[in-house]
Amino acid sequence: MMKFIISLFLIVFQLISIQAQDVIPEKKKKSNHFLEIGLGLNYHAIRDNGTSPLMYKGYLPAIHIQYFWTSEKFIGLLDEAFSIGYLKTRNFSSTDNNKAVSYNNELSFTALYKIRNFSKNTFYLGWEFGTMSNLRVNEKFNNANLNYDFVAYLAPTAMLEHNISWHSGNEVVSLKKRERNLKFQYILSIPVISSVLRPGYVTISDFVDINTLPIKLENIKITSFNHYFLMKNKFIVYYVLHNNNMLKLSYGFNYFSLYRNYNPVKGMYSTFMASIVFRFTNN
Amino acid sequence: MKKIISAIILIVFASCSELFLGEDVKSTPRQNFEQLWTILDQKYSFFEYKNIDWNDVHERYSSKITNNMSDVELFNVLFSMLSELKDAHVNLVSPFNVSRYDAVFYKGPENYDSRLVLDKYLRSNFFVTGPLKHTTIGYGRIGYVRYESFSSTISSSDIDFVINKYKDLKGIIIDVRSNGGGYVSNVFTLCKALADKRRHVYTSYIKTGPEHEDFSEPNYVYIDPASKSPFDKPIIILTNRSCYSATSFFVLAMKAFPNVLTVGDTTGGGLGAPTGAELPNGWSFRFSCSRTLSPEGRNFEDGIPPDKVRYLKEDDVNKGFDTIIEYAVYKIINWGR
Numbered sequence: 001m002m003k004f005i006i007s008l009f010l011i012v013f014q015l016i017s018i019q020a021q022d023v024i025p026e027k028k029k030k031s032n033h034f035l036e037i038g039l040g041l042n043y044h045a046i047r048d049n050g051t052s053p054l055m056y057k058g059y060l061p062a063i064h065i066q067y068f069w070t071s072e073k074f075i076g077l078l079d080e081a082f083s084i085g086y087l088k089t090r091n092f093s094s095t096d097n098n099k100a101v102s103y104n105n106e107l108s109f110t111a112l113y114k115i116r117n118f119s120k121n122t123f124y125l126g127w128e129f130g131t132m133s134n135l136r137v138n139e140k141f142n143n144a145n146l147n148y149d150f151v152a153y154l155a156p157t158a159m160l161e162h163n164i165s166w167h168s169g170n171e172v173v174s175l176k177k178r179e180r181n182l183k184f185q186y187i188l189s190i191p192v193i194s195s196v197l198r199p200g201y202v203t204i205s206d207f208v209d210i211n212t213l214p215i216k217l218e219n220i221k222i223t224s225f226n227h228y229f230l231m232k233n234k235f236i237v238y239y240v241l242h243n244n245n246m247l248k249l250s251y252g253f254n255y256f257s258l259y260r261n262y263n264p265v266k267g268m269y270s271t272f273m274a275s276i277v278f279r280f281t282n283n
Numbered sequence: 284m285k286k287i288i289s290a291i292i293l294i295v296f297a298s299c300s301e302l303f304l305g306e307d308v309k310s311t312p313r314q315n316f317e318q319l320w321t322i323l324d325q326k327y328s329f330f331e332y333k334n335i336d337w338n339d340v341h342e343r344y345s346s347k348i349t350n351n352m353s354d355v356e357l358f359n360v361l362f363s364m365l366s367e368l369k370d371a372h373v374n375l376v377s378p379f380n381v382s383r384y385d386a387v388f389y390k391g392p393e394n395y396d397s398r399l400v401l402d403k404y405l406r407s408n409f410f411v412t413g414p415l416k417h418t419t420i421g422y423g424r425i426g427y428v429r430y431e432s433f434s435s436t437i438s439s440s441d442i443d444f445v446i447n448k449y450k451d452l453k454g455i456i457i458d459v460r461s462n463g464g465g466y467v468s469n470v471f472t473l474c475k476a477l478a479d480k481r482r483h484v485y486t487s488y489i490k491t492g493p494e495h496e497d498f499s500e501p502n503y504v505y506i507d508p509a510s511k512s513p514f515d516k517p518i519i520i521l522t523n524r525s526c527y528s529a530t531s532f533f534v535l536a537m538k539a540f541p542n543v544l545t546v547g548d549t550t551g552g553g554l555g556a557p558t559g560a561e562l563p564n565g566w567s568f569r570f571s572c573s574r575t576l577s578p579e580g581r582n583f584e585d586g587i588p589p590d591k592v593r594y595l596k597e598d599d600v601n602k603g604f605d606t607i608i609e610y611a612v613y614k615i616i617n618w619g620r
Contacts, residue, residue, distance in 0.1 A: 089307075
């Protein structure tokens with residue numbers, strides 16, 4: 001199964017690369033560079049059977065920084081997103097300690113190659129290499145108070161882009177018509193190969209030997225969607241300002257499930273983000 | 284308008300999580316009972332060692348569970364069930380009570396009188412270095428160090444100061460009687476400061492699967508000396524039944540060193556590392572999930588016997604003497620004879 005998945009991925013990856021080579025002209029195109037800074041809210045829910053049958057959920061403030069560059073045929077994105085906050089169960093009360101502190105970090109690089117243009121739509125295909133780290137600290141679990149799922153993954157990625165342009169102002173009274181641009185993007189990534197790090201069977205950090213790391217690196221396992229499934233969706237709207245900077249609104253939805261060590265974990269994020277995108281170059 | 288949009292977003296998100304992650308299990312007495320029994324069945328580490336028939340326990344207690352029982356009644360049944368494990372590392376924590384198994388501490392006499400130690404040995408002018416109380420006894424020939432809880436963090440500078448202060452004396456007594464445990468990191472800080480060379484001090488095995496004897500490969504635990512000039516004089520460690528968990532780890536580790544003698548009563552044991560989990564009703568619980576063996580392969584979960592058994596005699600106490608400390612002083616003065 002694993003060999004088949006790896007082979008399939010390599011074939012797809014090769015096809016994308018060949019396609020990209022076909023469409024990129026010999027003379028290298030000039031590229032535009034952008035920096036995005038965004039703030040938002042992340043609704044995070046997780047059920048980690050290593051310690052609890054209950055769902056922990058909460059709203060976490062989130063920050064997102066993205067550096068990306070575009071050319072006629074290529075988009076490269078370097079993403080960093082971080083959120084932190086409390087997760088609570090249905091049993092939470094102010095007098096009880098049914099809450100966990102949750103730290104979540106996503107770092108990824110995505111390469112997208114233009115595959116096809118049709119009407120106002122553009123279809124991109126590429127790959128994403130990323131890490132997703134979720135760390136939860138819950139004092140009520142004694143020596144199992146540190147719980148985590150760290151994942152590094154390689155994922156085929158697809159993006160559909162739709163552009164809308166119109167001119168503002170009344171033609172009769174306005175001397176200067178201004179072009180307005182909206183850009184819609186939908187990005188989907190589903191990892192095929194992942195390396196996953198989770199606590200051991202009894203979740204405990206091996207505290208009886210202080211010489212060893214509390215997080216045991218030998219627990220890292222290479223896996224695929226038969227054991228670890230992650231789906232990343234992102235809907236994005238850009239509004240291009242007159243100075244070529246952009247306003248961006250995005251909604252991301254990630255779902256993941258991991259079955260290993262008899263302690264399955266399932267989680268999801270829904271993230272609303274509002275950002276300002278600064279354009280560095282003006283070609 | 285803003286409020287309406289916020290409400291819609293919250294409702295959409297909340298229902299979304301149920302859709303993708305499934306609904307939480309119901310919190311009925313039966314569900315809570317089964318969850319507790321099953322997690323222990325799969326993850327508790329001493330069924331074989333303690334010869335406990337856990338299926339039989341299920342049969343006996345399952346019949347006591349009814350769907351209309353109160354939280355207090357449910358807690359009492361679960362408390363009784365957990366007592367079958369005879370393990371002070373097993374606790375159930377509810378908002379109104381905490382289950383426990385204290386019998387391990389009461390298998391013998393207390394063998395420790397804190398007021399006697401304070402009045403006759405520490406006296407009023409003892410040093411307090413971090414969590415360590417210490418002074419000289421035996422006419423200034425021996426250092427006496429009292430460490431009351433491994434929950435109190437000890438720094439390497441604390442123990443270095445103590446060792447340096449008493450390095451020219453005949454030896455030191457480390458009194459950990461009635462020290463109920465705490466952080467194992469403190470065990471390592473203390474042992475490293477006293478170690479003469481790298482030694483294998485114990486071997487731990489952690490549960491890795493649901494069968495009762497599914498354990499990891501052995502994890503050989505070593506202590507490396509922190510100092511280039513370690514304390515090479517006699518060290519006597521005083522123990523009693525209330526030495527539990529991290530204190531038992533300390534005693535077990537120190538027994539690997541040739542200049543160490545343990546005196547007093549058997550410790551309470553507690554060499555299984557406790558981990559934690561939660562029931563559908565939000566009550567948390569902890570239980571042992573590992574086992575620890577001596578370098579020779581002995582399991583001291585029920586307590587580490589001392590090298591020299593000594594009990595506190597009432598006559599001695601009435602005369603102002605701690606029988607166990609006096610014996611330790613005698614042994615150090617006559618060390619090697």
